[in-house]
Amino acid sequence: MHPLLAAPLRVVNIGLAGFGRDLAANGVPVVHVDWRPPSKFHDLLATLEQRTAQIDEANAEALRRILAADPVLVGVRRAGELIAELDAEPLVLHAGPPLAWERMCGPLRGAVCGAIVFEGWAPDLAAAERLAERGGVRFAPNHHFGAVGPMTGITTRSQPLLVVENRAFGNRVRCTINEGLGKVMRFGGNDAEVLARLAWLRDEFGPLLGRALESKPVPLSPLIARGLAMGDEMHQRNVACTSLLLRALAPSLARAGDPESVARALEFIAGNDQFFLNVGMAMGKSMLDPAQGIAGSTIVTAMSRNGTDFGIRVSALGERWFTAPVEMPQGLYFPGFSAADANPDIGDSAILEAVGLGAFAMAAAPAVAGFVGAGGFQDALGYTRAMAEITVARNPKWTIPALEFEGTPTGIDIRRVVESGIAPAINTGIAHQRAGVGQVGAGIARAPLACFEQALAAFAEHGR
Numbered sequence: 001m002h003p004l005l006a007a008p009l010r011v012v013n014i015g016l017a018g019f020g021r022d023l024a025a026n027g028v029p030v031v032h033v034d035w036r037p038p039s040k041f042h043d044l045l046a047t048l049e050q051r052t053a054q055i056d057e058a059n060a061e062a063l064r065r066i067l068a069a070d071p072v073l074v075g076v077r078r079a080g081e082l083i084a085e086l087d088a089e090p091l092v093l094h095a096g097p098p099l100a101w102e103r104m105c106g107p108l109r110g111a112v113c114g115a116i117v118f119e120g121w122a123p124d125l126a127a128a129e130r131l132a133e134r135g136g137v138r139f140a141p142n143h144h145f146g147a148v149g150p151m152t153g154i155t156t157r158s159q160p161l162l163v164v165e166n167r168a169f170g171n172r173v174r175c176t177i178n179e180g181l182g183k184v185m186r187f188g189g190n191d192a193e194v195l196a197r198l199a200w201l202r203d204e205f206g207p208l209l210g211r212a213l214e215s216k217p218v219p220l221s222p223l224i225a226r227g228l229a230m231g232d233e234m235h236q237r238n239v240a241c242t243s244l245l246l247r248a249l250a251p252s253l254a255r256a257g258d259p260e261s262v263a264r265a266l267e268f269i270a271g272n273d274q275f276f277l278n279v280g281m282a283m284g285k286s287m288l289d290p291a292q293g294i295a296g297s298t299i300v301t302a303m304s305r306n307g308t309d310f311g312i313r314v315s316a317l318g319e320r321w322f323t324a325p326v327e328m329p330q331g332l333y334f335p336g337f338s339a340a341d342a343n344p345d346i347g348d349s350a351i352l353e354a355v356g357l358g359a360f361a362m363a364a365a366p367a368v369a370g371f372v373g374a375g376g377f378q379d380a381l382g383y384t385r386a387m388a389e390i391t392v393a394r395n396p397k398w399t400i401p402a403l404e405f406e407g408t409p410t411g412i413d414i415r416r417v418v419e420s421g422i423a424p425a426i427n428t429g430i431a432h433q434r435a436g437v438g439q440v441g442a443g444i445a446r447a448p449l450a451c452f453e454q455a456l457a458a459f460a461e462h463g464r
Contacts, residue, residue, distance in 0.1 A: 041418050041419075041453060041456060041457075044456060044457065044460055045415065045418065045419055045456075047460060048415065048456075048459075048460060051296070054296045055296050055297070055298055055415075057296070058294050058295060058296030058297035058298075058315070058316065059297050059298060059299055059392050059411065059413065061294055061297070062291040062294050062297045062299040062301075062315050062411065063291075063299070063392055063393050063410070063411050065169070065290045065291045065294075066287050066288065066290075066291050066299075066355070066395075066410060066411065067393075067395060067396070067397070067410070068168050068169075069166050069168050069169070069221070069286065069287040069290070070166060070167040070168040070219070070221065071164050071165070071166050071167075071219075071220045071221060071282075071283040071286045071287060072164065072165050072166075072167055072217045072218065072219050072220060073162065073163070073164055073213060073217060073218040073220055073245075073279055073282075073283075074163050074164065074165045074172075074213060074217045075162075075163045075210055075213045075214060075217075076160050076161065076162055076163065076177070076206050076207070076209045076210035076213060077160070077161060077163060077210060078157070078158065078159070078160060078161070078202075078206075079155055079156060079157050079158065079159045079160070079161045079174070080157035080158070082161055082163070082174055083145045083146075083147065083155075083174070085145065086155075086156060086157040087157050089138060090116075090119070090121050090136060090137040090138065091137065091138045091139075091140065091156070091157075092112055092115055092116070092137050092138070092139055092140075092154060092155075092156055093139075093140055093141065093142045093144075093145060093147060093149070093153070093154070093155035093156070094108060094111075094112070094139060094140075094141060094142065094149070094152060094153050094154060094155075094306060095108075095141070095142060095148075095149050095150070095151065095152060095153025095304060095305065095306050095307075095346060095347045095348040096141060096153070096304045096305045096306025096307070096308075096309060096310075096311060096346070096347075096348065097141055097143075097304065097306060097309050097310075097311030097321040097323050098139075098140065098141055098144075098321070099139065099141075099306045099308055099309065100139070101132050101133060101135075101139065103308050104306075104307070104308065105306075105307035105308055105343055105344065105346065105433065106188065106343060106432075106433050106434050106435045107151070107152055107187060107188030107307060107343055107346065107431045107432065107433070107434075107435055108152045108188070108306060108307050108346065109129070109132075109188075109435055110152075110188035110189070110190050110434075110435020110436050111152035111154045111185045111186070111187075111188050111189070111190060111435070112128075112132055112137075112139075112152075112154065113125045113128035113129050113132065113190055113435070114128075114154075114185050114189065114190025114191075114194060114195060115154045115156045115185065116128035116131060116132065116137060117190070117195065118156065118158065118195050118198055118199075119156050119157060119158055121136070121137065125190060141304070141306075142155055142348055143285075143302055143304060143313075143348065144319075145174075146171075146172065146173055146174060146285075146289075147161070147173065147174040147175060147282075148173065148174075148175050148281045148282060148284075148285050148304075148348035148349075148351055149175060149176050149186070149278075149281075149347075149348050150175075150176075150178070150186050150277060150278060150281065150347050150348065150349045151186035151187055151188075151346055151347040151349070151429065151431060152185065152186050152187070152188060152307075152346065152347070152431075153176075153186070153306075153347060153348050154176075154185055154186070155174075155176055158202055159176055159177075159198070159201070159202060159206075160176075160177055160201055160202055160205075160206025160207070160209075160210070161174040161175060161176060161177075162174065162175050162176070162177060162278060162279055162282055163282070164220065164279065164282035164283050164286045165217075165286070166286040166287060166289070166290065168290075169289075169290040171286060171289050171290060172286065173282045173283075173285040173286040173289065174282060175278045175279070175281050175282035176278060177201050177205070177206060177209070177278060178272060178274055178275045178276075178277055178278045179194075179197055179198070179201070180197070180268065180271070180272045180274075180275075181271075181272060181273075181274065181439075182438065183436075183438045184197070184438065185198065186347075187429070187431045187432070187437075187438040187439045188431060188432070188434075188435045188436055188437065188438065189436055189438050190435065190436055191436065204261055204264070204265075205264070205265055205268060208253065208256050208257045208261055208262070208265055209249070209253070209256075209265065211256035211257070212249055212252035212253045212255075212256040213249075213252070215252045215255070215256070216248070216249075216251070216252040218245065218248045218249065220279065220280075220283045221283075221397055221398075223241060223244050223245065223248070224241065224280070224283075224357070224397075224398055225397055225398055225399070226240070226241075226244055227240040227241035227244060227276075228361060228364040228365075228398055228399065228400060228401075228408070229364075229399075229401055230244075231364065231365050231366075231367060232364065232365055233357060233358055233359070233361040233362050233364055233365035233368055233427065234276070234277070234280045234352055234357040234358060234361065235277070235280075235349060235352045235353070235357060235358030235359070235426075235427040235428070236358070236365075236368050236371060236427040236428070236429070236442055237273075237365045237367065237368040237371070238273060238274050238275070238276040238277050238280070239273045241276040241279075241280065242269065242272065242273055242274070242275045242276040245269075245275070245276050245279065246266070246269050246270060246275075249269070250266065253265055253266065277349065280352055280357065281348060281349055281351055281352060283355075284351040284352050284354065284355040284357065285302070285348075285351050287355050288301045288302065288351065288354060288355055289301070291315050292313065292315055292318060292319070293315065293316075293318050294315045294316060295316055296316055297314075297315035297316045298314060298315070298316065298413050298414045298415050298456075298459060299314070299315045299392065299411050299412065299413060300312050300313070300314055300315075300354055300411075300412040300413075300414060301313045301314065301315050301354070302351060302354060303350040303351065303353060303354045303412075303424065303426075303447055304347070304348045304350055304351065305326045305344075305345050305346055305347060305350065305445075306326070306346060307326065307343055307344055307345070307346035307431075308325070308326060308344070309323040309324070309325065309326055310323060310324055310325070310326040310327070310345070310447055310448050310451055311323040311451065312414075312447070312451045312452065312455060314414055314455045314458075314459060316459060316462060317455065317458060317459060317462060320458070322451045322452075322454040322455040322458065323451060323454075324448035324449075324450035324451045324454070325344075325448065326344045326345050326346070326445075326448070327344065327345060327445055327446055327448060328342060328344050328345070328445070329342065329344075329345050329428050329430050329441075329443035329444060329445040330443050330444055330445070331428075331430060331441050331442050331443015331444060332371065332441055332442060332443065333430070333440055333441035334439070334440055334441055337432070337440035337441060341432050341433060341434075341437075341440050342430050342431070342432070342433060342440060342441065343430070343431045343432060343433040345426070345428055345445040346431060347428065347429075349428070350424075350426045350428075350447070353387075353424055353425070353426050353427075354412060354424075355410065356391070356394075356395050356398065356407075356408035356409055356410035356411075357398075357408060358426060358427045359383050359384075359387065359424075359425035359426055359427045359444060360383075360384060360387040360391075360408055360409045360410075360424075360425075361384060361398070361400060361408045362380040362381075362383040362384055362425075362427065363380050363381045363383070363384035363385075363400050363402050363403050364384075364400040364401070364402065364408075365380065366380040366381075366402070368380075368427065369383075371442055377402075380402075381402065381403070383425055383444075384400065384403065384408075384409065385403075386422055386425070387409045387422075387424065387425065388409040389416065389420055389422055390409075390412055390413060390416040390417045390420060390422050390424065391409040391410055391411045391412055391413065391416070392410070392411040392413050392416075393407075393409075393410055393411055394406055394407030394408060394409055394410060395407040395408045395410040412424060414452045414455045414456050414459065415456065417449070417452040418449070418452050418453055418456050421449065423446040423447050423448070423449050423452075424446070424447040425444055425445075425446060426444065426445045426446070426447065427442075427444060428442065428443060428444065428445050429441075429442050430442060430443055
């Protein structure tokens, strides 16, 4: 053996404490050196050190509110009844920060046109596109109306919306019902098959589910805890949570309608492993909204993307968006498709990572790592450990067996993101860049660091 190979291994760890802890836990001697690559925000971070006590106190309050949340799935109602503006004018809500028609990507335009036809504002897709081009409908983010939506995130007046209430604080959040797999509006689908499914959700399934939930609301935090123990991370893998939700709903569904409609409902949920996704998204926003508007807090309260821009909100800075061009996901593609077909990342579903699920909980769902092209079990562990470097705590209610029951990393801190250069990871579906094609793969995207740098600069100015 070469003498160098026989010598004791000693690692010099610079910067990431978590990296050193993992090595030390495996018996490798570690020398810690407090050094990081120079950052152009070094001076700004240094000035914020004078406010560390105040920021930490504010972040502790934000974290307290997040962890105290008691989200419950309480009902389903027509969107126009829940959001009055949807009944007052031709209004289309979409995923991500604000965006004009001229800058919308292909899948989002396709979904908008499908929604316009669905609502009867235009007779066909060509007429719908002309209506949108000339300003005949207004566009706004879901987040501006207490709602979220996956991928394109389209929400219009006739759609049935799931309602999640955070009973600890009394706030409610709405989300569309997951349409199922294949060609769907959330991926830009807009043909007759897509519109017929939406009509069934509106006319039969939504009202039936609403009646079932009236008799038996479903607490969500314990369900998430069980789902994590069963291999879900709640963004790309919802097999366990969908099954658990179906178990909870089945008796009340059976009593809420005639046998045929109940059978169709049960079959629809059972055949859609992602059914729980939309429920989880509404839950995530319901947990984070009470943490918004806390003076001095650097905790991220929303992350979202619209296929063109990525945007974040920060507690102390209220409803202001900090945006940057959205990035392309890296992942695996369905047969016949490649990265050349992909649309940049899109959807409100990054709210799950913002609350500590999705890629932040990938260690609980190693099976999903291969599906999104992240590698194997060790890679899944690595993602969760890396995300712990940019969060302020772990959620003791949501634990991960593979990490000795440590909680999921919770509370993204813009200071830690900028200082470390670690961008939040997001498990995501990949849409085709052309409207009407649908999902072509799944992968991992990163939040642009520029969003966090802008937010940090604004936070520093805001506190002066």
